[in-house]
Amino acid sequence: MALDATDKDGPASKAGGVAADRLRSIVERIERLEEERKALSSDIKDIYAEAKSAGFDVKVLRTLIRLRKQEAAEIEEQETLLDVYRRALGM
CATH class of the missing domain: 1.20.5 (Single alpha-helices involved in coiled-coils or other helix-helix interfaces)
Structure with a gap:
């Protein structure tokens, strides 16, 4: 070559x-x-x-770490939706 x-x-x-x-x-x-x-x-x-x-509680620690990576507004939105869903299910 x-x-x-x-x-x-x-x-x-x-x-x-x-x-x-x-x-x-x-x-x-x-x-x-x-x-x-x-x-x-x-x-x-x-x-x-x-x-x-x-x-x-390791599961809770993992959740905390995931939440700390998010913006405050995003966390608030998720918590609001979770609350709405809980009420819809009678929890």
Whole structure:
């Protein structure tokens, strides 16, 4: 296979028109982040276990964390709808 003037690094640097070094770098970065995410997930699981052993309700903690990520108006709207639905069901 003949090399053209733009492919100075040879066939190993580009395979099928893809810059192999760049691709390898991207894949390795993703793999490192996936490992970090796995470690963080394990840490979070440990914290929930600690909370449970301290007597906290993990389901409620998860709800609190989800709510803290939302805007106040969004939370208020959900609580209003929940109240309307409860009344409709006679709760």
